[in-house]
Amino acid sequence: MQNLEFGLTLTVLGMGGTLLILYLIGLVVDGLKKAFLQREKGAKG
Amino acid sequence: MILDGLSSLLIGFTNFQWSHGVMIVVGCALLYLGIKKDMEPLLLVPIGFGALLVNIPMSGLMDEGGLLRHFYEAGVLTEIFPCLIFIGIGAMTDFGPLLENPRILLLGGAGQFGIFLTLLLALALGFSQTEAVAIGIIGACDGPTSIYVTSKYAPHMLGAVSVAAYCYMSMVPIIQPPIMRALTSKEERQIVMKYEKKTVPPAVKIIFPIAVTLVTCLIAPMGTPLMGTLMLGNLLRESGVTDRLVKASQNEIANIVTLLLGISIGATMSGPLFLKTETLMVLGLGLVAISLDTAMGIFLAKIMKVLSGGKVNPLIGAAGISAFPMSARVVQAEGQKANKKNYLLMHAMGANTGGQIGSVLAASVMLSLLKGMGIV
Numbered sequence: 001m002q003n004l005e006f007g008l009t010l011t012v013l014g015m016g017g018t019l020l021i022l023y024l025i026g027l028v029v030d031g032l033k034k035a036f037l038q039r040e041k042g043a044k045g
Numbered sequence: 046m047i048l049d050g051l052s053s054l055l056i057g058f059t060n061f062q063w064s065h066g067v068m069i070v071v072g073c074a075l076l077y078l079g080i081k082k083d084m085e086p087l088l089l090v091p092i093g094f095g096a097l098l099v100n101i102p103m104s105g106l107m108d109e110g111g112l113l114r115h116f117y118e119a120g121v122l123t124e125i126f127p128c129l130i131f132i133g134i135g136a137m138t139d140f141g142p143l144l145e146n147p148r149i150l151l152l153g154g155a156g157q158f159g160i161f162l163t164l165l166l167a168l169a170l171g172f173s174q175t176e177a178v179a180i181g182i183i184g185a186c187d188g189p190t191s192i193y194v195t196s197k198y199a200p201h202m203l204g205a206v207s208v209a210a211y212c213y214m215s216m217v218p219i220i221q222p223p224i225m226r227a228l229t230s231k232e233e234r235q236i237v238m239k240y241e242k243k244t245v246p247p248a249v250k251i252i253f254p255i256a257v258t259l260v261t262c263l264i265a266p267m268g269t270p271l272m273g274t275l276m277l278g279n280l281l282r283e284s285g286v287t288d289r290l291v292k293a294s295q296n297e298i299a300n301i302v303t304l305l306l307g308i309s310i311g312a313t314m315s316g317p318l319f320l321k322t323e324t325l326m327v328l329g330l331g332l333v334a335i336s337l338d339t340a341m342g343i344f345l346a347k348i349m350k351v352l353s354g355g356k357v358n359p360l361i362g363a364a365g366i367s368a369f370p371m372s373a374r375v376v377q378a379e380g381q382k383a384n385k386k387n388y389l390l391m392h393a394m395g396a397n398t399g400g401q402i403g404s405v406l407a408a409s410v411m412l413s414l415l416k417g418m419g420i421v
Contacts (some may be wrong), residue, residue: 001166002167003174004168006168006174006418006420007161007164007165007168008165008179009418010161010164010411010414010415010418011161011164011165012416013176013298013410013414014152014160014161014407014411015154015161017155017264017265017410017414018154018157018403018406018407018410019154019155020153020263021260021264021265021406021410022150022151022153022154022399022402022403022406023146023151023269024260024286025150025256025257025260025261026148026151028146028256028260028356029144029147029249029253029256030147030248030251031254032252033144033147033245033246033249035247036246036249037096037244037246039246040102040246045361045362
């Protein structure tokens with residue numbers, strides 16, 4: 001039971017945490033791209 | 046006196062056990078795979094030769110003060126070798142395809158499911174909690190990460206886990222295609238994904254490794270040595286001002302460390318210690334882990350296909366593992382088999398680099414959870 005609890009906790013939190021952090025990184029990259037592309041457009045305009 | 050001298054020349058034979066013989070054959074098999082079959086030769090050749098050396102009785106290479114023992118203690122147990130290799134990998138990796146389409150990062154996460162499902166399986170088979178973690182991490186498909194985690198929590202399994210990780214990584218072109226074909230229909234494999242090159246501002250490429258380090262390491266600090274070194278290598282590459290360091294990381298450092306790491310891993314494969322049922326179970330579970338990674342990546346890509354209105358080819362999900370760039374090439378090849386006009390390589394490269402980050406991240410999260418749960 002202890003092993004099952006350990007395994008399930010690690011699986012749920014581990015996989016959930018991994019996907020959540022990757023999603024966060026995706027958002028950060030999207031935000032950075034938008035900000036810098038706008039800046040580049042602004043510089044050209 | 047003469048007899049004593051003669052007998053000293055025979056101690057290699059008199060101390061020879063059957064397990065040494067078996068492991069010498071295993072070492073030769075690894076050399077064969079590396080040299081003749083070109084499977085991860087940079088690692089399998091030193092590992093195979095290390096296995097040969099350590100199975101010569103009375104050589105003392107892994108005894109206190111022995112040559113290979115020095116390499117092992119200085120580089121593997123201290124975790125220096127895997128981290129130095131990560132600097133090289135970071136310096137070699139172009140995250141451009143991933144930055145063009147950051148949503149694809151999630152595929153790199155799905156490709157890590159195998160780690161956790163295999164961990165559950167290992168626990169069910171009676172392995173201890175830390176051993177199960179080391180076995181599960183084979184599913185990261187990432188040699189340095191596997192070595193880092195195993196040397197920390199189950200050093201007695203280092204040989205088996207490392208050999209499994211590197212052998213299965215090199216066997217990705219054999220392991221993945223049948224799973225890909227079994228889990229996708231011909232119509233799905235034929236889906237053409239258009240590729241339009243999107244501009245990624247150079248500043249984003251420079252900020253990316255810094256942002257990833259901050260986001261991931263603040264949430265999962267136990268993985269900082271891994272993610273930090275991977276991203277340091279990438280920052281050196283993208284900054285454009287450290288050419289000498291980039292070249293050194295990609296070549297001299299990566300090559301020297303790969304050699305020493307390989308021979309150190311081989312040195313853990315001494316017959317009496319390595320030949321156990323446990324080792325066979327580790328090798329079997331490693332194969333399960335990589336197969337589950339592939340399957341779960343494809344399932345997530347199928348969900349993306351539905352959400353995108355059929356624009357995503359589920360095959361690219363199989364590339365969400367860390368075996369770079371083999372996995373992306375396998376996806377490209379399978380896509381072209383189904384439809385000659387299909388060109389999935391750049392999408393698969395994005396998922397594949399996402400898998401590199403995903404594998405390190407999954408290990409980091411797992412290490413931090415273990416610390417939080419008081420297991421280590």
